[in-house]
Amino acid sequence: MARTKFRPCIDLHNGQVKQIVGGNIEGLSSVYEITLLRIELLNSEKPSYYAELYKNNNLTGAHVIKLGAGNDEAAREALGAWPGGLQIGGGITVGNAEEWLKAGAEKVIVTSYLFPDAKFSLSRLQELCEKLGKEKIVVDVSCRRREEKWIVAMNKWQTMTDMEVNKESLDLLANYCSEFLVHAADVEGLCQGIDTKLVERLGEWTTIPTTYAGGANSIADLELVNKLSNGKVDLTFG
Secondary structure, X not given: OOOOOEOOEEEEEOOEEOOOEOOEOOOOOHHHHHHHHHHHHHOOOOXXXXXXXHHHOOOOOEEEEEOOXXXXXXXXXXXXXXXXXXXXXXXXXXXXXXXXXXXXXXXXXXXXXXXXXXXXXXXXXXXXXXXXXXXXXXXXXXXXXXXXXXXXXXXXXXXXXXXXXXXXXXXXXXXOXXXXXXXXXXXXXXXXXXXXXXXXXXXXXXXXXXXXXOOXXXXXXXXXXXXXXXXXXXXXXX
16 A cells, blocks of 8 residues: 655755745745754755765655756765766756766756746657657646645746646656655745645546655654555655
8 A cells, every 4th residue: 555755855045955944945034044054054964964874764856946046066965975866857858867867866857948938848858758658757736825826936946837736737747757856835844834736636547656745744744644645645754
């Protein structure tokens, strides 16, 4: 029987390990800045430290996300600490995906490249799949809630796309990838609870391995996600 697993992560911003709070790293309020400062101090270790920690504890399926420019060196450091053990995302395109696989990534995670002008391009995903093979591709359908729907968001979750996260869209994407990564951007990093409705729907909709991230604040959330998704969705703590 499927059961929810813990999937670790390494978020990189300006070459350092950080945590996005509430889906935003720009235009911070004073409280927000204090929160980020605390997080930066707590995450003062190098990316390789976390990669080795995950490796030593056999925590597979971890993802490294590059949040903007200036993170390639830090990402390579993490991949070098655990070759073949980490997924890489952030700025992945058909032009550089193979380079990151050669650098040691287990799989590449792609979002913005699939949405030129914020509109989904099936042809881009098909081209990437043809070049790499679906087993090497994770599609990031991180999203923001709009009333009773979830809409894929790109560019550090600031730009809304034309794709709704639902069974139809996930079934289409699953033809060209081996996993989904789904950040609930509205609750990301707040540690105030997961988006239970989204987790429940993902459990109903997904047919391939899926990792949810956003709002988890205690180890009990692993069992909650397991219950809501019938063990079909894994959970990331940031």
